Amino acid sequence: MTDVTTAIDSRPDRQAGGPTVSSFEFWPGWIFYTPIVLYWIILGLWHRDFSLPTAANPRIETGGLCGESKSSILDMAGDVARKWIAPYAVLTTGHDDLPRALAAMKGAGLSFPVVLKPDIGCNGTGVRIMRDEDSLRAGLAAFGRDVPVMLQHLIPYGHEVGLFYIRHPDEAEGRITSLTYKEVPCLTGDGTSTVEELVHADPRTRLVPHIYLPRLKARLHEIPPAGQSLPLVFAGNHCKGSIFHDRAVDITPELQARVNTIMRDIPDFHFGRIDAKALSLASLRKGEDFQIIEINGVGSEATHIWDARTTLRDAYVTQFMHYRETFRIGAKKRREGWKSSGAMAMLRAWLRQRRLMASYPMND
Structure with a gap:
């Protein structure tokens, strides 16, 4: 197919002789993230609210830090933004979930193959491709009962990208602070x-x-x-084995303008990462021919830090900048009258997400 061939032919190559992995890429999470947690605590003390970032996207549960429903974010999209989002349907597993899933697919205009994934989760856990009714029946059963799941159009484009977006409430235009290409x-x-x-x-x-x-x-x-x-792998997540490339060079005025048009059509969304698939990097630079898979809130990160060429210093500079921004945005939203979720609500959402993720099947 033309779209897949174009994507493969234009795929950014790894630099000859460059590192295969970075020095910190597969450190245990508690080692890499400890300085970031300490920085969060310092910012929380300064602003007198450890949960202030959850006010950055106040219409989303915990601002998208954890425990939020993926579909609830996409549901907020207006007519303009919805045109750029891959069609999806939502249901809860349980009695007669296969016929209900098929009916939901029909209602959303979906046909096989589709992507089945949990509505609450992160890091690509439980994301699988369903190619027919038999695989869908088995896929739904693997999630157990009373689990909210999404069925989404399998986008045929070969480039999966992550675009990090920040817009302050007092700014008309936001900016893309990171663009990452995800290689399978x-x-x-x-x-x-x-x-x-x-x-x-x-x-x-x-x-x-x-x-x-x-x-x-x-x-x-x-x-x-x-x-x-x-x-x-299928899921484009670093912890699941995908390879990430920093493509900041592809952030163009045309792409910035397109992303701003889309994200301004999602009420009070100011901080997070857009995961999408594009026909080619050339079309992405023009702000054309891409579809959004997910929109993630304040719990997401600028994934270019996992490029093998990124230094540890640069990774922390990036992380600290983004978390500083989400506290600044949260403070501005607080002055507008919005409230943060509070530490206990964050904890409950995290525990619920952790419990659900422990029950999910292995991703494709």
């Missing part, structure tokens, strides 16, 4: 090696085999034919 890691068969052997031979995957091998459990002893490509 692929192995190439040689006709003699098993999938497991290929994982351990690749310069990147051999460093973090625990990310890929559980998902490939049923195929570890297969021997892919020479030249056959084997994508390792």
